[in-house]
Amino acid sequence: MPSLFRRRPSLGLRLLLAAVLALVLLVVDQRGPRLVPLRGALLTVLHPLQQAVDLPFRVWDWAADTLRARRALRSELEALRAENLHLHLQVQTLDALQAENRRLQALLDSLAQTPQPLRALIASTVKVGLDPYVGQIQIDKGALQGVFVGQPVLDAEGVVGQVLHVAAQTSQVLLITDARHAIPVKAVRSGVRAIAVGRGPAGALDLPFLPNHVDLEVGDVLVTSGLDDLFPADLPVATVSSISRIGEGEFAEVQATPRGRLDRIQEVLLVWPPEPDMGPPAPDGAAPPPGAPTP
Template identity: 40%
Template structure:
């Protein structure tokens, strides 16, 4: 009498069939999100649900910083106090000259019929973490749409421009740094007012000024500031310092490398300028400037 053998393992679809199915689903979702933006609300919901997990994940870092600040020695505090006293004394001397300089500045503005500069409102945000993607220069801060942060607002620090808010979640925001390849900043040379557009390398902490002629009036050490023509960044904010200018007779364009003046690796806080540009920038899209084309000159790796 033959006995029927029992299968201990029930086999489902083959690994190749599973791979094909999930790859097709992924492609469909990417096309739908890129064309119709149907997944924007889903992304917002996931960001809200994952916010408590982000708080839990970053709690060890905050605890470590609290313990580190708690065990700061009295000697280091005394040294810092002495340095601050010396700095305060020097600033007090400079402050005595401020009323006369301000009066002279107001007089010159009246002569030139220029309007008074308005102070840019801003919010202070703290950096939660940095993107782990080596090809994306982005950071996440602890202010979101619930605190009035919107996509398209500029982010700065005490040294200059850091980047631009590209995604605003309910309780956090994503800031794309000016060193990212997808972001461009209109700048001008402070020395002579020459205008250009700075692009990030994406792979290092450098900026590039492409498509400028070989005989352009730019030298090493020139300071680049925002030109304000895009309506996002106020005029005159520091952006970068020209580090290297290469002029090749075989190319009609100069190869200009710049170092940003600001940096998120130096501080934990940034300022988000709360004034929106004249044209609203759609969510999940970087600043709408023309993308940089591939150039024959590349920075050495």
């Protein structure tokens, strides 16, 4: 009766037989091309197996490369977003600087157009009053810069007010539209003199106590008359906007619109009155004029 369990060759014997077979195949392969077809057939048969074995490694390499590329792209995207934001901020800053340069150039141009040379200082607005009934702003120049109470304040278009209070580094400016402010003016066309008084929240000027037959027309330009010994003469102040001549009344109702942009003041000019003209120097031996200081 045959045995149910056959004994297989030992592991050592099988290893020996495999080694001998390998040596035989190596010798045969070196002696001639007899095994080339067999090698090609084996490579063809084993190629899918090689691909299947190599597939997990290739998938792992592809996934690792994809993750690295994704992280690199995400880092680059964040860097580009930060750079884009920084560039936008730079563009906005550049636009603000260009606008400020245009305003400052307009201020300097307006100063050059004054009928007489004036000494001026540029100041910036640091605070605007929130009370509509009080027309005041605060600027960043004060007593240390030589600012004094009552000093005229202009913008590129005309007079905006005068200094009300002075501190060491700041000053309060009372706008010409404030009801407490009044300034002597004259019409460029007709030479009519008047007092321009602020109307408070209305943002306009009144010219009170002018007779009905006053020689003023809508559109007339009003400039400083210089009669107050504070504002230099011929500085633009306002433009006549309306004239109401009441038949029974004695006075006309005249209103004017300020030339200065009081609702958007950012930089202003602090103006010093012109130096008094001492006249030509006296010739040698001549007596000095009365009141002149003696050496």
